[in-house]
Amino acid sequence: MSNLLDLIVAGLATGAIYALVAVGFTLLWQTSQTINFAQGEFVMLPAFLMLAVMHLGAPFWLAVLVGIALSALLLGLAFKMLLVDPMLRHGVLPLAIATMALAIGIKEVVKQFFSAEASPFPSIVPVGDVSILGRAISLQSLGVLAVAILAVVGLTTLLNRTSLGHQMQAAAQNPTVARIIGVPVERMILLTFLINAVLVALASVLITPIYLAKFSSGEVLGQAAFIAAIVGGFNQVRGAIAGGLLIGVVDNLAAAYVSTQYRAAVPMLLLILMILFRPQGLLGRAEERTV
Amino acid sequence: MSKHSRLLLVALAIIVIAGLIIIPMNFNRYGLYILSQWAVMTIAAMGLNLTLGYAGQVSLAQGAFVGIGAYGAAILTTHGWPLISALGLVIVICFIVGWLLGYPALRVQHHYLAFVTLAFSTLMFLVFRNESWLTNGIYGISNIPRPEIFGFPTRKPLPFYYLCLGSLGLVTLAMWWLIRSPWGRAFMALRENPIRAQSLGIDTRRYTLMAFAIGSALGGIAGVLYAPLTQYVDPVPFNLQLSLDLLMMVIVGGSGFMLGPFLGAMIAVLLPEWLRFAEGYYLMLYAAAVIALLIYSPSGILGILDRYLSSRRTQAASALRAAAQSKLEAAR
Numbered sequence: 001m002s003n004l005l006d007l008i009v010a011g012l013a014t015g016a017i018y019a020l021v022a023v024g025f026t027l028l029w030q031t032s033q034t035i036n037f038a039q040g041e042f043v044m045l046p047a048f049l050m051l052a053v054m055h056l057g058a059p060f061w062l063a064v065l066v067g068i069a070l071s072a073l074l075l076g077l078a079f080k081m082l083l084v085d086p087m088l089r090h091g092v093l094p095l096a097i098a099t100m101a102l103a104i105g106i107k108e109v110v111k112q113f114f115s116a117e118a119s120p121f122p123s124i125v126p127v128g129d130v131s132i133l134g135r136a137i138s139l140q141s142l143g144v145l146a147v148a149i150l151a152v153v154g155l156t157t158l159l160n161r162t163s164l165g166h167q168m169q170a171a172a173q174n175p176t177v178a179r180i181i182g183v184p185v186e187r188m189i190l191l192t193f194l195i196n197a198v199l200v201a202l203a204s205v206l207i208t209p210i211y212l213a214k215f216s217s218g219e220v221l222g223q224a225a226f227i228a229a230i231v232g233g234f235n236q237v238r239g240a241i242a243g244g245l246l247i248g249v250v251d252n253l254a255a256a257y258v259s260t261q262y263r264a265a266v267p268m269l270l271l272i273l274m275i276l277f278r279p280q281g282l283l284g285r286a287e288e289r290t291v
Numbered sequence: 292m293s294k295h296s297r298l299l300l301v302a303l304a305i306i307v308i309a310g311l312i313i314i315p316m317n318f319n320r321y322g323l324y325i326l327s328q329w330a331v332m333t334i335a336a337m338g339l340n341l342t343l344g345y346a347g348q349v350s351l352a353q354g355a356f357v358g359i360g361a362y363g364a365a366i367l368t369t370h371g372w373p374l375i376s377a378l379g380l381v382i383v384i385c386f387i388v389g390w391l392l393g394y395p396a397l398r399v400q401h402h403y404l405a406f407v408t409l410a411f412s413t414l415m416f417l418v419f420r421n422e423s424w425l426t427n428g429i430y431g432i433s434n435i436p437r438p439e440i441f442g443f444p445t446r447k448p449l450p451f452y453y454l455c456l457g458s459l460g461l462v463t464l465a466m467w468w469l470i471r472s473p474w475g476r477a478f479m480a481l482r483e484n485p486i487r488a489q490s491l492g493i494d495t496r497r498y499t500l501m502a503f504a505i506g507s508a509l510g511g512i513a514g515v516l517y518a519p520l521t522q523y524v525d526p527v528p529f530n531l532q533l534s535l536d537l538l539m540m541v542i543v544g545g546s547g548f549m550l551g552p553f554l555g556a557m558i559a560v561l562l563p564e565w566l567r568f569a570e571g572y573y574l575m576l577y578a579a580a581v582i583a584l585l586i587y588s589p590s591g592i593l594g595i596l597d598r599y600l601s602s603r604r605t606q607a608a609s610a611l612r613a614a615a616q617s618k619l620e621a622a623r
Contacts, residue, residue: 035402037535083582090589092401093349097542098585100535105578112571223413223531230406261421268410272395275407279399 005135007252013141014210015248016148020203021225022232022240023155024196030172030235031192034084035096038103039200040222045106046071046204047121047213048114060122068201076197080190103218110215118217123209144206151202152241155195159237168192224251227271233281242282246270311456316449323448324520329560330455331516334462336540336552338509341466343538344547345475346502347482348396352408354533355415356385356507358526360514362419365432365524374438374519381511389507393500412534419526431525435518445519455516462509469505470549478502482547543581545593554592 021043028034036042050067054060083102087095125143129136159165170178171188179185203221211217224247232243247267254266274281315326339353360381367377395407419426426432437445438454445451469475477498480488489495518524536559544555562580566573588594 029402035405083586086586087589093546094542094585094589096405097539098582100539101578101581101585105575105582108572108575108578112575223409226406226409230403234402262417265414265417268413271410272407275399275403276395279403 003256006137007256008249009137009141009145011249011252012245013138013144013148013248014207014252015228015245016145016152017203017207017244018221018224018228018248019241019244020148020151020199020206021221022228022244023152023237024199025225025229026234026237026240027192027196029229031168031189032084032088033092033095034088035092035099036196037096037099037222038106038218039225040218040220041103041106042071042075042197042200042218043204043207043221044213044215044218045075045110046201047208048110050205051119051121051213052114060124064124064205067205068198071201071204072194072197074197075200076194077190079197080193084193103222107215107218114215116215118212118214121208121213124205140210144210147202147206151199155199156237164191224248224267227267230271231274231281233283236281236283239281239283246282308460312453315452318449320448323452325560325564327448327452327455327516327520329556330452330459331513331520332537332540332560333552333556334459334516335510335513336537336544336556337462337466338506338513339537340506340541340544340546340548340552341469341478341509342502342506343541344551345470345482346478346499346506347485348393348499348502349401349405350392350408350503350506351405351531351534351538352392352411352415353506353510353537354529354531354535355412356389356510357514357517357533357537358415358419358529359385359388360511361518361524361529362426362432362514363511364515364518365435366425368436368438368519369432369434374515378512378515381515382508385511386504386508389510390500390504392507393503396499396503397496409531409534412531416526416530419529426526429526431523433523435522435524437519437522451520455520458512458516462512467549474498474501479547539581543584543591545591545597548591548593548597551591551593558592 021039024042025036025039028036046067049070050063053063053066058066079102083098084095087098123140123143124147125140128139130139130142131137157165159169167178167183168188168191170181170183171185172192175185178188207221208217225244228243228247229240230243231246232241233239247270250270251263251267254263258266311326315323318326335353335357338356339350342348342350342353363381363384364374364377367380368374392408392411396404399407420429422428437451439445440454443450445454470478477488477493478501480491480493481495481498481502485495488498540555540559541552542555543558544551544553558581563573563577566576569576584592588598590597
């Protein structure tokens, strides 16, 4: 029982990172019906971009900023212009398959041009423990949690409190009407792609110091983000956040209390039960069936 | 289709089949292995094409059924069962499991269904890896015997390739019959407009489950061939990636086209081999090729052909119309 708190804190920290990735995932779905099977690879890539910039001699903080900018350019702008725009009108499935191929492509590029080995990545939070109420809690977990919460609060404020955010929501919910009342729908969709790119870059900065930078590390992460998005509710930003935190905690508790072999099964069972009994997710709205 | 072009098609089919029989005769071991793999993956992709392409139900679990088939064959034949009885048992098991997996499809659709089946795939992978008493865990099952068919041993690569090719031929004939039967039409009605299908009196519930069950059974058949082909079965090939690859084969080939899986499996199995000259870059080129193809034609390779044929048909029809029009005006 004594380490239950530790497990929950560590779970919340990973969960917060899942939440960042899942939020981006649901944003893309809401505004442009894109199921991005490369979302995990999108998290893996920025870490390598940052390592490459650092290799040129830049300090860490600069590398992070350049990495986020590059990520917005490649994973936001180029992804939308080159892949999503030409395919979107042909339905969900071909685009989803194309993102699967993109995932293979990104993995191979990283393996070929960077390294097939895992590389260490500097942490933005100093390593060590801090004592809270007489208990040692990892500083890294707290730091990750703090940054992730800041990002999420920033995003929800943007979406719910500003005119820009309202325009984005309108563009997502009903593009036709949004266009009639003067919302620049195309620009709003592009903006969600840029936000997704920044969110995955941020997640990359947070998670890579824990799991190392490796070309294949996106697979697990992408899957966790999918599950988080579905469990929380595919069409709600706050649902994705709740789902991410829940999956992080459940995953960590399963690692401790369920056999290590079947640890990975617990989130999957949660997913199946959720889809069967509450397909709209914890906080989602039911999607209306179209005839 | 005119009589002339139908004859052409039959001739083309005969040439391709004869080529598949004769040309590999002087292939080396590896070439025959790759071709056999193509035949096996085509069978699995045909199953998924039935579920997805004809009945419109997304499934990311086809790889798991290939796994069930492969493990079924591996376990039973190493315990002395003949392959044919293992095949029978596997078909029954995959049919039942596929039927049960179809139940979520009655409640949810599209991406939700994709994720339920994805979860099933991952769970099956964990079972293959962890249930050592049955599957020997990560060490896998080796020394899987190749069968004797009507007294002919298939230990050598060439006879075994013919076994795979023959099975592919039988499955293709069965599929061709199924698609043209009332069932095939019911599946397509399910894909095009489930509510209209229901109002016409089609039991959509039963046909949805059926589409999953038959598609899964075909995945099982592919697995039963896979085990003696590699003669070694371990969990790694049956992870989620196989299901994603099979889905890619169906979409890239052309989902809902009879011949789509043949081309899709060719791209997925043979293209990486042809790109070997590019060494470390071959998977990169493969990914780029798939993306480029899907951007050019989201309905896959056969989609290009289909577009070309239908545009020619429209041109021919409008030419006929124009001729008729001028004749009418001349008569007036």
